[in-house]
Amino acid sequence: MITFEQVSVQYPDAAAPALAGVDLTIPEGELCLLVGPSGAGKSTLLGTVSGLVPHFTGGTLHGRVTVAGRDTRRHRPRDLADLVGTVGQDPGAQFVTDTVEEELAYGMESLGLAPAVMRRRVEETLDLLGLAELRNRPLAALSGGQRQRVAIGSVLTVHPRVLVLDEPTSALDPGAAEEVLAVVQRLVHDLGTTVLLAEHRLERVVQYADRILLLPGDGRPAQLGDPAEVLAQSPVRPPVVALGELAGWSPLPLSVRDARRRAAPLRERLAGAAVPPVAPATPAVPVARATRLTVRRGPIPAVRALTLTLHAGEITALMGRNGAGKSTLLGTLAGLHAPTAGTAVVAGLTPHRARPRDLVRQVALVPQDPRDLLAAETVAAECAAADQDAGARPGSCRALLARLAPGLADQAHPRDLSEGGRLTLALAVVLTGGPALLLLDEPTRGLDYAAKARLVAILTELAAAGTAILLATHDVELAAELTHRALVMADGELVADGPCAEVVTASPVYAPQVAKVLAPQPWLTVRQVAEGLAR
Amino acid sequence: MTPRTLHPAAWWLWALGLATAASRTTNPFLLALIATTAGFVVAARRSSAPWSRSYGAFLRLGLAVLALRLLFTLLLGSPVGGSHTLLTLPQLPLPHWFQGVRIGGPLSPEGLLFTFYDALRLATLLICLGAANALASPTRLLKLLPGALHEVAVAVVVAVSFAPNLVADVRRLRAARRLRGRPDRGLRSVLGVGLPVLESALERSLALAAAMETRGFGRTAPVSPRLALATRSLTMGGLLACCAGLFGLLGADRAGWAAPLLAAGAAAVAGALALGGRRTVRTRYRPDPWAAPEWLVAGSGLAAGAAVVLLSGRYPDAFTPGVVPLVLPALPLYAALAVLLALLPAVAAPPPPPLRKTARP
Structure with a gap:
């Protein structure tokens, strides 16, 4: 679905390229999680898929990125809008209209879809994301999780085949994050959307990923593979993976459920040990x-x-x-x-x-x-x-x-x-x-x-x-x-x-x-x- | 009647009719009747969206205008001399070359009343504008612009929505100044956040521009070079003709060719807009229909306006009551009935669709 051929990106005034030597293919219908330390080029990589890099941000793109056969160098972001949907960290920053329903329709209006089609898709999307109750609400009156869902919905109505999400849950409380991730998973399962998702809070998303794309950021090349295998070499990893490594489990567990099923021997080993105390050293003043x-x-x-x-x-x-x-x-x-x-x-x-x-x-x-x-x-x-x-x-x-x-x-x-x-x-x-x-x-x-x-x-x-x-x-x-x-x-x-x-x-x-x-x-x-x- | 939002143009035409009526009279009873009519319709048919609360702001603005004008009359006197004196303020002696200006001095009830009538007219106009704002948000009105002007309309909408964000930024950054131990009151603290506020506004516009770009804003359909050329030349020619026509009309000798030239220019520009619209691929989601309620709402407002204009030409005295001598102005009966016609939307317009309780903040 998305292919990177020897892609590297160099911004002017930067000593090192923001992204170098990425050469891989993300198949259709997968939820691909993008991990890596800050500054490894995660946002740049996401930008090359939506076409914002280099059309909007400047810089030089070497190599070739194609999305469903369209070369992002020759297509501007607006010409990819029917194919790639992008949602950023702060959903409030991307709202153009006043109310939920208008926001869902905005992208379709820009692409010139027929009114009957727009009407049907808005209704479908309202149901899919559980937003029907909120359809007339002003966007300013929504909570964080609701906003993020509207932002995702607003790009979904054009039926993109690829969804690019940049830290969709980083500003959300655990409950709202679950709400958003449930929606993302539903898209992958029911609609076959290809999702490329970057997130620092791995503990929230790792269990949903079909594949992990690791940008190590230390000069090693990007790596795409099975989540357990990639995380074994990743400098960033959620606690459950770190625990699995400590206990010597192989393959590494990705979800709490995986780990729990294998944890009985570990619990036995720990049964006698006392938990290190966590109390402040100084008296309570x-x-x-x-x-x-x-x-x-x-x-x-x-x-x-x-x-x-x-x-x-x-x-x-x-x-x-x-x-x-x-x-x-x-x-x-x-x-x-x-x-x-x-x-x-x-x-x-x-x-x-x-x-x-x-x-x-x-x-x-x-x-x-x-x-x-x-x-x-x-x-x-x-x-x-x-x-x-x-x-x-x-x-x-x-x-x-x-x-x-x-x-x-x-x-x-x-x-x-x-x-x-x-x-x-x-x-x-x-x-x-x-x-x-x-x-x-x-x-x-x-x-x-x-x-x-x-x-x-x-x-x-x-x-x-x-x-x-x-x-x-x-x-x-x-x-x-x-x-x-x-x-x-x-x-x-x-x-x-x-x-x-x-x-x-x-x-x-x-x-x-x-x-x-x-x-x-x-x-x-x-x-x-x-x-x-x-x- | 099933709840739905009325076509925004219908509300604005209705308000325009009322405003026209208000602009033709200084009769306080008639003005009060117009303001009350507008207020009643707003109370009956506004939705609970944030922009609907703007009516209160316009009402306060109208009252502030009234108070300010009266205060200035109190201080500076009035051009209308009266035979009575209400009170005499101590007068500030001014040099003789300040002729025509006085500060303080005697105050006549006639002068005060004249100012009151005049200011009441302005306040009523503001209230009519506020009613239109509360009943149909101006951003919805902008959406009716022809396709060729769509980009301009979006720019205006985005600019309008930036004002509240700027206020929030200033607040946040002044708070940050306090956190650094710098004074957060006074002019310097406001100036001190100027640059960071601009920076964050710029960042926000870039983020929004990127988001709009990825959502297909500005996509154009391919047009033939001949059509593009025709659009460009019609625009240029039309604008030039408009300029020349206006110049002729406003000139001292009122040239006879001016009016037809202006009309031809306007037609050319309209043609250019229609041709330019072919470039945009944009479609409209759920355009507001124009049905019977729209005709009734727009018609009632315009009819009220037209009737008042007509009647005010025939009986000017009743519409601009004199203040010397002091008399109680009479309420022109036919005009009052005409204004009451504008109450029709309170029943003829469909109620707005209900919003549910607002979310937790």
Whole structure:
């Protein structure tokens, strides 16, 4: 269906090609998962299929990409629109019209399909994706999972034979992600659509893949093959695969179910071992306290009568669906929103009344998009500005950054850094003032496993030094790996609060893969299991 | 009547009729009647989509215009001299070369009333515009443009939807300034986010452009070179003829050739639009039908407008009541009946299809 013949892509001003020597064929009707570390050229590869590379992005394409026999060099993206449907990470960025129904019809209108055909296909697609209830809804009033489904539906109505999805679930909570992936699977099974999907959160998608296309990103050529075989050599892999390798299973398990069926001997071996304790090293000194906190944003309260204490040296995960009020809670603790009722106190300050200059030395918040925090032209200028903002000794931010991320060039532009590099720079910037409380909003969105491991190491070190950390996340694996305590919010209220191990294993939605495989034993992460086996 | 959305042009024609009626009178009773009629129809037939809430904004804008005009009359006086004095404000002494301008001084009820009538007319026009906005979103109206102008229409729609995004960006980036320990109030904080806001707006437009490109926006059907040439020359010729015609019409001597030339130019441009439409392959999904309710809605508004224009020519006194001497204006009965005709859509238009409860945010 899609053939790559000796494809390489070179952007101007880039030292190395973004993609090199890709030579393979993706057969029709398969769900092909594209994996690889950040910067390995995943988005570029997806772009060559839809024709956006090089027609829209510039750069030079060597070799040849054909989709169903059409050469993407000679066909512009708009001429491939009836063949390839593309959905990006942020569905909101691709909506052209106002309502669900109009959005579904937009692509067909552009292609000039007959009105009767359009009418029928819109109805079919509404049913296929479970959107019939929402047909007249304004797009602005949809939740994250609904938007992603509408975005997929809007490209499906033209009946593309290839669907290209770039991180379709990375912004979604586990429930909404399942919703979207169920739809994708249905397309592959019922309509025979060929799906090419890139995703960092492998644990969510690996079990659905027929094949994996690995871009190792270290100079080795791209590799296409059976999921278990490819993952055995992949630098990025979901926990269940890592567990399989640790236990020496062959072939490697891809789903929790596979692993669980083979896990009985492993559970026996682990039965005697004690789970390594996960408790903060320092005694519980309260740093921040919210008392019956209510915050109203728009007509509905986003946080309702919430009481919470955060302690020094403790890492707390804040989970819950999209729109549960997580970001509002973080924003209120950082002084961005004034409470409607109740109080929030951080290190003796009332956040929304404190002067920004005083507050920045006590509370640090890294927003969902770390780019918001970065305004300067170079890394060095950003660090100098951070020293000045926090009233710190010149050079402190640069020294901190050198410790967090060795080898970040002084003259690099913050927008040119990788996702992980930008996050570390933003962290260094807000940590310059030496705050007692660090708040992170979805820090692992778009991070590969290596960058995530780096973040885990940094945060663990900070907590050991006595910083209280609260991170809002959908990433249950990260929560299991890193945090001492977990909170779950729903509709602005706190519905669970306790040690991480207890909270995440209590519900199947939030349970990490290892916990699902080894239940009822309380192991959460591959690292714990490795330690348990070693003893 | 089964719920459906009415053709947007019908609503806009109806509102245009009411606005025309409002523009021909300063009679406060008649103006109030027009505004109430528009408000009643909006209340009866608007949907619960976000753009339907714009009526309230237009209403507030109308009241603000009214208040502002009265305030200025209070401060600067009125050209209408009156025999009564309501109150006398302390007058600011101004040098003699400031002749004709005064600040403060005596205030007559006649002057105030004159301003009130005049401002009420403007406010009513705004309310009519707001009603059209609430009943049929302007983006739906833009979709009716001929195929040759489709790309322009999309550009306008995208630009309109960018305004709320820009506001959200400014808010987000000001919050980020606070997170870095910089002041988030005052003019400097707004200026400080200017560049990042532009950057993110640019990024968003690029993302949208890429998405539209992959969805087939701008696909064209092959046309013969002769047709393309004909389209181009008709456009150029038509526009030139329009310019020359307008020049002639507006000139001092009102040349006799001007009007026919303008008409010929307009016809040529219309022809070019029709020919240009052949290049687009675009089709329309569920175009709004034009049926009996559309005729009734558009007709009632236009009839009200036409009747008021006709009557105002015949009885000018009733439509522009004098303020010197102070008298209670009478409500012209026939005109009032004509305006009431515009209430018809409240029953003649089909109710909008219901939206379900909005999603969790």
